[in-house]
Amino acid sequence: MFSKSDFTIFDDLTLDGRMAKIREVIDPKFEAFAAEALPILQADGQDWYAHVAKHKMRKTYAPDNTWVAFAPNKRGYKMLPHFELGLWADNLYLYLAVEENMKPKALPEIGPKLAQVSDLVAALPAEYCLSLNHMANKNQPLQDYSSAVERYRKVKAAEILIGLKIPIDSELIGSDDQFPVLLAALKKLLPIYQLLR
Numbered sequence: 577m578f579s580k581s582d583f584t585i586f587d588d589l590t591l592d593g594r595m596a597k598i599r600e601v602i603d604p605k606f607e608a609f610a611a612e613a614l615p616i617l618q619a620d621g622q623d624w625y626a627h628v629a630k631h632k633m634r635k636t637y638a639p640d641n642t643w644v645a646f647a648p649n650k651r652g653y654k655m656l657p658h659f660e661l662g663l664w665a666d667n668l669y670l671y672l673a674v675e676e677n678m679k680p681k682a683l684p685e686i687g688p689k690l691a692q693v694s695d696l697v698a699a700l701p702a703e704y705c706l707s708l709n710h711m712a713n714k715n716q717p718l719q720d721y722s723s724a725v726e727r728y729r730k731v732k733a734a735e736i737l738i739g740l741k742i743p744i745d746s747e748l749i750g751s752d753d754q755f756p757v758l759l760a761a762l763k764k765l766l767p768i769y770q771l772l773r
Contacts, residue, residue: 577605577750577751577752577754577755578605578663578668578749578750578754579749579750580744580749580750582601582602582605582663583663583665583666583744585597585598585601585602586640586664586665588638589638590638591634591635591636591637591638593638594638594639595631595634595638595639598631598639598642602642602663603628603642603644606626606628606643606644606661607626607628607644609644609661609755609758610626610628610644610646612755612759613626613646613659613661613758613759613762614626614646616759616762616763616766617646617648617659617762617766620766620770622648623648623650624646624647624648625646625647625648625649625650625653626644626645626646627644627645627646627647627652627653628643628644629642629643629644629645629662640664640665640711640713641662641663641664641665641711641713642662642663643660643661643662643663644660644661644662645658645659645660645673646658646659646660646661647659648773654675654677654678655677655678655682656678656773657672657673657674657678657686657769657772657773658672658673659671659672659673659762659765659769660673660710660737661758664713665713665744666713666743666744667713667741667742667743667744668741668742668744668749668754669739669740669741669742670739670740670758670761670762670765671707671710671737671738671739671740672737672738672739672765672768672769672772673710673735673736673737674686674690674728674735674736674737674772675710675735675737676732676733676734676735679732683729686772687725687728687729689771689772690725690728690736690772691722691725692771693768693771693772694721694722694725696767696768696771697718697721697738697768698718698719698721700718700738700764700765701764703740704718704738704739704740704761705717705718705738705739705740705741706718706720706721706724706736706737706738707735707736707737707738707739708724708727708734708735708736708737709733709735710735710737715741718738721736721738724736738765738768739761739765740757740758740761742754742757
């Protein structure tokens, strides 16, 4: 599970230092979560794969967040609706993500599907939230979902991520309940994924 001390990796401002800590401290926890999440995902009959972020394109600046993505494609995940468990300096998150990489090719298909799941998104628990950019640590309430779908259709860089954000000061950080809560969130988001896939 993720503990408060894990977030101190972001105190290291150097690329090499932070990356070493990510590989040593965080990535094994992503792998541990993947071992529990993959059987849940594979129950839909697809082969699912865990993609731990390698940050290979980073040459100067340390990454502001790190993650593991889950998708039914061995070669990549950004071109598909996928799940993402990640860490910012002040929170742990689990999102169902539809990113800009699906555009423009898949937009005619994914655009209407995003609109069709509006009721399921609205029925998610109150603590769930919306993000419009997987590289920004900002969130909106789920009530903004309809406008987010419209923005996704019109704005090239727009994205939609829906899920659970656990602040660093939450009792779940360091708790034995953490993985069960994250896995329950995964199961709660799966019906939405099934309509988007």
